[in-house]
Amino acid sequence: MTEAKKNIVLKSHENIVKGAQDVREYRGLELTNGLRILLVSDPTTDQSAVALDVKVGSFMDPWEIPGLAHLCDHMLFMGTAKYPSENEYCKFLASHAGESNAYTGTDYANYHFDVQPEQLPGAIDRFVQFFLSPLFTESATEREVCAVDSEHKNILNNDSRRVKQVYRYRSKPGHDFGKFGTVPQRVVQFKHYVLLHRTYEFDAIENKKVTRKVWNDPPYGPEQLGKKVEPVPIKDSKWLSISFPFPDLDSEYKSQPGYYISHLIQHEAPGSLLSELKRRGWVSELESGYHTPASALLTEDPRSVETGPMS
Numbered sequence: 001m002t003e004a005k006k007n008i009v010l011k012s013h014e015n016i017v018k019g020a021q022d023v024r025e026y027r028g029l030e031l032t033n034g035l036r037i038l039l040v041s042d043p044t045t046d047q048s049a050v051a052l053d054v055k056v057g058s059f060m061d062p063w064e065i066p067g068l069a070h071l072c073d074h075m076l077f078m079g080t081a082k083y084p085s086e087n088e089y090c091k092f093l094a095s096h097a098g099e100s101n102a103y104t105g106t107d108y109a110n111y112h113f114d115v116q117p118e119q120l121p122g123a124i125d126r127f128v129q130f131f132l133s134p135l136f137t138e139s140a141t142e143r144e145v146c147a148v149d150s151e152h153k154n155i156l157n158n159d160s161r162r163v164k165q166v167y168r169y170r171s172k173p174g175h176d177f178g179k180f181g182t183v184p185q186r187v188v189q190f191k192h193y194v195l196l197h198r199t200y201e202f203d204a205i206e207n208k209k210v211t212r213k214v215w216n217d218p219p220y221g222p223e224q225l226g227k228k229v230e231p232v233p234i235k236d237s238k239w240l241s242i243s244f245p246f247p248d249l250d251s252e253y254k255s256q257p258g259y260y261i262s263h264l265i266q267h268e269a270p271g272s273l274l275s276e277l278k279r280r281g282w283v284s285e286l287e288s289g290y291h292t293p294a295s296a297l298l299t300e301d302p303r304s305v306e307t308g309p310m311s
């Protein structure tokens with residue numbers, strides 16, 4: 001490590017816990033600008049890869065501009081000050097056996113790529129510009145609004161997505177959980193997003209000390225609970241979905257209690273819930289899951305327990 005590089009590393013973590021069969025080497029770094037990095041070395045692989053998480057997602061969309069975080073994820077691919085031509089990054093990766101993608105979640109967006117190892121510096125240089133100087137040109141913005149809109153239209157007929165949105169709409173009025181994830185009608189400067197990007201930029205980037213948003217208010221209160229909703233499906237299928245709000249279990253990540261509960265609910269052995277429901281001819285399958293939709297959101301994924309299709 002050169003002297004210059006040492007200066008940007010606040011802390012280095014060498015003792016990363018890993019599985020007994022894991023031959024890769026790991027190192028954790030905390031940069032002076034607040035960026036946290038996990039380095040993974042695997043000499044047996046023939047590709048290099050990078051993933052970067054930005055703690056901003058659709059929950060931070062302004063209410064009047066649904067889909068803005070998703071649009072921002074598209075726009076970063078459409079030229080930067082250093083590499084102004086659209087999709088320069090994707091073209092570079094494609095010409096060196098690599099590919100990339102990005103997705104916007106509830107309270108995060110993830111950007112990732114892989115490439116031939118010898119091309120990693122060039123790929124990172126292009127990638128980093130996303131978080132330094134995206135152009136957000138007017139013409140590309142118009143086109144990407146259409147792209148986001150068509151992604152939305154593609155899932156309009158997806159029953160599972162539709163039901164998920166019903167759950168969102170049934171949450172407390174004004175709670176971010178009730179927001180919708182696509183289709184922006186107009187675009188304004190999305191300051192929060194851009195500032196957070198800067199905290200995640202590599203060493204040259206100034207830490208703007210933007211506070212990460214968390215949700216301590218559960219999306220469902222007594223008024224919203226104990227309700228039955230019957231959405232009309234597009235496909236000819238019958239599902240029953242029951243959800244139970246849970247306290248946030250993220251701090252219990254080492255023991256994963258949510259997975260024990262869902263494992264027991266969806267167990268298929270004799271004497272299980274599923275075996276009894278099947279014996280009665282009521283269901284053909286049953287799934288259960290625990291999921292936290294956003295940081296410290298004090299509930300689980302509303303689609304926690306599902307049975308179906310029912311006869």
Ligand SMILES: [Zn+2]
Nearest residue numbers: 070074148151
């Ligand atoms: Zn998209």
